[in-house]
Amino acid sequence: MNPTVPPEFATIEGLGQVRPTLPPQPLAMPTGLGGGECLAYACPAQPHQGCVSPAVARRLSRLQLLTLTAAHRAVQDGGGLIAGPGAGVFVGTGLGSLGATVEFLEDVIRRDEASPMPARFITSVHNASASAIAIEFQCQGENRTTTHDSISFELALGQALTALRLGRIERAVVAAGDELHPYHVAAMNHCQPWRKKAEALAPLSPTAARLHGSLPGEGAAAFVLGRPGGNGRPEASVCIRGLGLAPRPAADLGGIRTEDEVAFLQKVLHPANATLADVDLILLGADGDAALDAVYGRVIQAVGAAAGGDLAVGVFKHLCGEFATASALGLALAGDAVRQGRLLPDIALIASGRADNRIDNVLTYTIHRNGFHSACWVSR
Amino acid sequence: MDELVEQLKSHIIRVLRLEDVQPEKIDPEAPLFKQGLGLDSIDALELIMMLEREYGIRITSIEVGWKAFASVKALAGFIREQRDCHGEK
Numbered sequence: 001m002n003p004t005v006p007p008e009f010a011t012i013e014g015l016g017q018v019r020p021t022l023p024p025q026p027l028a029m030p031t032g033l034g035g036g037e038c039l040a041y042a043c044p045a046q047p048h049q050g051c052v053s054p055a056v057a058r059r060l061s062r063l064q065l066l067t068l069t070a071a072h073r074a075v076q077d078g079g080g081l082i083a084g085p086g087a088g089v090f091v092g093t094g095l096g097s098l099g100a101t102v103e104f105l106e107d108v109i110r111r112d113e114a115s116p117m118p119a120r121f122i123t124s125v126h127n128a129s130a131s132a133i134a135i136e137f138q139c140q141g142e143n144r145t146t147t148h149d150s151i152s153f154e155l156a157l158g159q160a161l162t163a164l165r166l167g168r169i170e171r172a173v174v175a176a177g178d179e180l181h182p183y184h185v186a187a188m189n190h191c192q193p194w195r196k197k198a199e200a201l202a203p204l205s206p207t208a209a210r211l212h213g214s215l216p217g218e219g220a221a222a223f224v225l226g227r228p229g230g231n232g233r234p235e236a237s238v239c240i241r242g243l244g245l246a247p248r249p250a251a252d253l254g255g256i257r258t259e260d261e262v263a264f265l266q267k268v269l270h271p272a273n274a275t276l277a278d279v280d281l282i283l284l285g286a287d288g289d290a291a292l293d294a295v296y297g298r299v300i301q302a303v304g305a306a307a308g309g310d311l312a313v314g315v316f317k318h319l320c321g322e323f324a325t326a327s328a329l330g331l332a333l334a335g336d337a338v339r340q341g342r343l344l345p346d347i348a349l350i351a352s353g354r355a356d357n358r359i360d361n362v363l364t365y366t367i368h369r370n371g372f373h374s375a376c377w378v379s380r
Numbered sequence: 381m382d383e384l385v386e387q388l389k390s391h392i393i394r395v396l397r398l399e400d401v402q403p404e405k406i407d408p409e410a411p412l413f414k415q416g417l418g419l420d421s422i423d424a425l426e427l428i429m430m431l432e433r434e435y436g437i438r439i440t441s442i443e444v445g446w447k448a449f450a451s452v453k454a455l456a457g458f459i460r461e462q463r464d465c466h467g468e469k
Contacts, residue, residue, distance in 0.1 A: 046399075054400035059422070111433070118425040119396075 014078020014224035041217030041321030061097035086170035092156030094324020176328035177220025217321020242377030250371030285366030312353030
């Protein structure tokens with residue numbers, strides 16, 4: 001089928017990612033917070049090398065470097081068509097520039113506000129990442145940063161789609177990312193323990209050990225989006241045709257009803273006149289945590305039945321670990337798979353379904369621990 | 381070799397994150413701002429803080445700052461002058 005492009009959705013003109021170096025490595029925890037180590041997925045120490053000039057990079061936080069580098073790759077991938085008053089920037093981040101914030105506050109606390117670090121303060125403010133992208137590419141349109149835990153990316157993407165649909169902008173850079181920081185990893189141990197066993201993630205793998213918890217990670221993804229039928233790249237053949245968020249009780253993984261999830265996914269597909277039978281691949285946000293994997297497993301069985309039992313299922317968090325905006329990396333992989341018309345080797349297949357066939361339609365689906373579930377429909 | 385000048389070069393590179401600058405490439409007599417290293421007002425703030433943190437020296441006026449930050453050599457001279465005033469070695 002070839003669904004009609006609803007006007008509210010967007011073409012993906014360029015994609016960019018910054019992903020961790022594999023395999024995950026031990027990350028030292030702050031001694032004041034108990035010390036020890038945690039296996040973590042970290043990006044290269046200088047992720048921007050060869051992409052962002054040293055003169056620009058020296059003033060930027062790690063999050064800014066991650067998102068700006070992803071944006072550079074997306075803009076380059078999209079043919080460099082981004083600038084001017086019609087170009088907006090929308091950034092989603094769960095925790096913002098955590099490292100710069102820690103540096104600034106540590107200095108203030110330890111030195112009793114005697115010698116603050118001005119540059120660290122500038123890079124720690126809320127809109128720092130979006131402004132760095134706007135300055136780099138001369139984007140003079142809307143400029144927003146959205147921070148809402150693990151749905152920050154989805155909300156930023158939704159804002160960009162709305163701005164495009166209403167004609168407030170012609171093109172958007174949507175970026176999302178989060179940085180790994182020992183303080184955050186240690187703090188999260190109090191509410192959502194990372195796995196104790198130092199074993200890399202293999203979400204939903206039938207052969208992997210069923211372990212409690214996931215592993216922390218970091219990374220960034222960016223998208224250059226255009227309006228369908230706009231003046232961007234007519235050859236851009238990948239579209240975001242559906243985006244949905246559904247609130248669920250946060251602490252009740254066992255209470256998730258598969259029929260509600262199937263209905264939610266069908267609703268995301270509906271505006272594009274698509275059904276679950278049109279999905280070539282469903283890309284899950286499963287992160288290797290046994291409890292969460294079990295829910296994904298139940299939902300996928302129900303979705304497979306609704307789709308006619310021939311669904312290809314993939315996962316990606318073995319590439320990046322778990323972090324608030326990891327779903328942006330999932331969408332970048334989905335977009336790339338549709339653009340190339342094939343399964344990418346990076347995506348780990350749980351079920352092959354129609355995997356030998358062409359990949360034209362990918363549905364991403366994430367169960368966020370804050371209670372929201374999200375899905376995005378990417379197709380030709 | 382002036383040890384203080386070399387130490388200041390290292391501090392400047394570290395504090396201002398001049399990752400593409402080697403200490404030996406910094407001309408001690410070249411202007412720090414606009415020309416030379418091409419630093420700006422935010423860098424000036426960072427350097428003022430660095431002086432306080434590392435050397436316990438405060439810049440008390442704009443005029444003093446302009447003179448002290450004219451070059452790495454001028455900054456080293458300013459630090460020595462302040463130490464002499466306070467009887468430090």
